[in-house]
Amino acid sequence: MGKFHAAKLTSSPDVDFIGCFDIVSDKAQEVASEFNCRVFRSLTEFIGEVKAVCIAVPTQNHLECSLPFLENKIAVLLEKPIAPDLDSAEKIVEAARKNNAVLQIGHSERFNPVYQAARLKIDKPRFVETHRLASFKGRGHDVAVILDLMIHDIDLLLDIIGSEPSSVEAAGVGVITDTLDIVNARLTFPTGCVANITASRISLKEMRKLRVFQKSGYISMDMASSELESFILTEPDSPLAKNAGLFSRFNLPDGRVIVREDIDIPSTDSLQLEINSFIDAVKGKHPPAVSGEAGFSALKVAKHIEQLCIEYQKNL
Structure with a gap:
C-alpha cells in the first residue's frame, strides 16, 4: 500500500x-x-x-x-x-x-467518485443497505472482516447520517478462518434511519454496493463498477418529470412520478x-x-459490532 x-x-x-x-x-x-x-x-x-x-x-x-x-x-x-x-x-x-x-x-471510499456524486443527493435517509463482499484471499485474516471490509461502510454511514447509531444488533461467524469471515449488522440511528450492512470475505462474487432509501427517492451506488442510479419521486408537472424521457419516467397510481436520473461518473483515482x-x-x-474523530467513531461502531458477534458465536 x-x-x-x-x-x-x-x-x-x-x-x-x-x-x-x-x-x-x-x-x-x-x-x-x-x-x-x-x-x-x-x-x-x-x-x-x-x-x-x-x-x-x-x-x-x-x-x-x-x-x-x-x-x-x-x-x-x-x-x-x-x-x-x-x-x-x-x-x-x-x-x-x-x-x-x-x-x-x-x-478511501469517501473519495470514490460514485459516493461523492451520490452524497450530494442524499437527504434524510430512512433506510440504508450495504453489501461489501469479497472472495477469500488467503491473507489479512488475522483481523475480523469488520475491520478489514465492513469499516468502509460504517464510515460512509456515519458520514451520511451524521451521528453514531443509538442501537446495534449483529451476528457473524468464522467459516474458513478463526476470526469473523461474514457479518451482518443492523444499526438504528437517532433520526430513525435503519441501516442493514453485510460484509463477507468468503463470497464467490465481489460486490461493493450501497443503497439509500429516502422520502424523495432511491439512490443505488455500485462502487466497484462506478455506476450510480438515482430514482426521484416528484410531481408530474415538475421540470424533472417533464424533461424525462419515455423510458426514464414511471407513473404512480396517485399521480406522482418516479423519474430515473442519468448521472455521469467521472473517471477518477480515489487514492x-x-x-x-x-x-x-x-x-x-x-x-x-476524514478527521481522527471520524476514524475513532467508525472504529467504535466496528468494535461494538465485533463484540456482539463474539457473544453471538458463544451461543452456537
Missing part, C-alpha cells in the same frame, strides 16, 4: 517526496530506487526533515508510528482503520488535538483524490476530509 501512496505523492506538483522508511530494508530500497528518494533508517530521522507523512503499516503499529510525528506537529495521513483498539485510537486523536497537527484517516485532499489540509485550505 505504501508504494501506491508514494506513486501518488510523487505525481503531485505540491509535494517534494524526499524519502521513505520500511522495517524491511529491501522494500524501502525498492521504493527509493523507483521514486528517486532517500531511505531513512528510522522514524525519528524524519523529524525536522518533513512537514507531512503517509503511514501505511499494519494496523497494530499505527500508534507507535504516528505518535512521533503528531507530537512534533507533523501532519499524518494514516491508513484505515485508525487503530486496532479504542485506547490506541484515542491516544492518536488526542496527540493530534494537543499538538494542533493535521490527522487524516485513509477511508489520488485522497492524497490531494490531504495535501490541501496540510496547506490549510480545509480541515481533513
